[in-house]
Amino acid sequence: MAESPFSILSESFGAAPDRYFSRLREQSPVHYEPSIDSYFLSRYRDVKRVLTDHEAFTTETLQTRAEPVMRGPVLAQMTGAEHTAKRKAVVRFFTGEALRHQVRAIRANAAELVAPFLTRGEMDLVNDFGKPLAVQVTLEVLGLDKRDWRRVSGWLDGVTEFITSVALTAERRRHCLERASALEGYLVPIIEERRRRPGEDLISALCAVEFDDVVMSNRDVTALITNVLVAAVEPADKTLGLLFRHLIEHPGQLAEVRRDPALLPAAIAETLRYTPPVQLIPRHAENEVVLAGTPIPAGATVFCMIGAANRDPDAFSAPDTFDIHRSDLGTARSFTAAAQHLSFGSGLHQCVGTAFARAEIETVAALLIPLLDQVRYSPGFRYRETGIYTRGPAALRLDFTASTKALAARP
Incomplete structure (x- = not known):
């Protein structure tokens, strides 16, 4: 493997990762970061192999990356009968009649949250709307009081920072563990109450x-x-912001979605492929393996670069173009285990909240797109994304005219 001064941990990469994806795939498909002793994979076929070969590449890294703030093992660490039993209990609340009930609750929450901004004709879609909505609807699914969303969101920020930081200082680590402990202190009395009643x-x-x-x-x-909480909140608010960003920057496609709402699922699927909210998925190499001609030692941490894999020309035509009509994505399967894109992972540990995420984003976008007429960036707004593990807009300040027709049609 050729030596390179380039670093995925650099400010330049963090500012615009997609500028480096083709270079990585072509010149360094297995990129080694010595400061964190980890390997980064950028080609679609390599990422797909790692995500689906559960014996060669395990989720053991989550013992140190997630378990300290999760306060115990999570679904991605489980296999066999334990994984089946616990995943089934969770999935039941994100499918079927339970999901239909949640869609009604999502729509009601979204309508209530957006209402104060309609007369103003402006809002930050990320911070005024997307983040609070994602936390509130997830709290309702869990049976928690959505009025606690600010406290829970603050604690959850610490949990998420711990999991998604590639390099964490000792001070930030302590901060994150304190937030996780506070969240646990909030949840345990509720758990004990639910056991009794x-x-x-x-x-x-x-x-x-x-x-x-x-x-x-x-x-x-x-x-x-x-x-x-992490699985439902993190992707949802980021994907909503990214969806609106792409449609605003591609006004022709936005106009098509307005005319034909049946195109909305395709727009969401293409958003997930083009700018996945989860950019990195870590795995642990159980044995020495060779990928793209590069030996990876046993015990190494391997990061699957989802954003780079989803832009691989070997998997998608014109991959750097946002196109809701692309024929190689397959909207119908984009929210299933058969998805061509890798934004929800793949195989045994595909994201448990996939169906819920789709329902939430579709429901909210279907409400907002006809409601926010002439939607555009606010004057002076400069778009910026943050994060290399999970990534999304830092803000999305929009100006719009509230559609009187859509207002009248709202339930």
């Missing part, structure tokens, strides 16, 4: 799950609740 919510269901004839401990339930 179960309801129809996800926390009550998790409290009743048995594995090897033993119910989960408070710590196990806390870990899965935190797992759901």
Whole structure:
């Protein structure tokens, strides 16, 4: 492997990762970062192999990357009967009639949250709307009080920072662990109450799950609740902001979606491919392996670069073009385990909240697109994204005219 001064941890990469994707795939498809002793894969075929070969590449890295703030093992660390039992309990609340009920709640929450901004004709779609909505609707699924969303969001920021930081200082590590401890302190009394008086919510269901004839401990339930919070909140608010960014910057495609709302799922699927909110997925190499001619030692941490893989010309035609009509994506399968893009992972540990994420983003976008007429960036606004592990708009300040026709049609 050729030596290179380039670093994925550099400010230049962090400012615009997509500028470096083709260079990485062509010149350094297995890129080594010595400061964190990790390997970064950028080609689609290599990333797909790592994500689907669960024996050669395990989720052992999550013991140090996630478990300290999750307060216990999460679904991605589990296999076999344990994984099946616990995943089934979670998935039941994100599919079928439960999901249809949640869609109604999502629509009601979104309408309530956007209402104060309609007369102003301006809002920050990310910070005024997307982030609070994502936390509030997830709290409702769990059976938690959505009025606690600000506190929970603050704690969750620490959890997410710990998991998604490629390099974390000792001070930030302490901060994140303190936030995780505060979230656990909030959840445990609620878990104990649901054990005594179960309801129809996800926390009550998790409290009743048995594995090897033993119910989960408070710590196990806390870990899965935190797992759901991170999985449901992080991708949703980022994807919504990214979707609007791309449609605003491609006004012809926005006009098509306005005329034909049936194109909205394709626009969301293309947003996920073009700018996935989760850019890196870590794995642990169980044995020495050779990828793209480069030996990776046993025990190494391997980061799958989802953004780079989704822009690989071997997987997608004209991959650096945002196109809601592309024929090689397959909208119908883009939210399933058969998805061509890798934005939800792949294989056994595909994101558990895929169906919920699709329903949430589709529901909210279907409400907002006809409602926000003549939507555009606010004067002076400069678009900026942050993050290399998860990535999305730092803000999205929009000006618009509230459509009187759409207002009248709202339930």
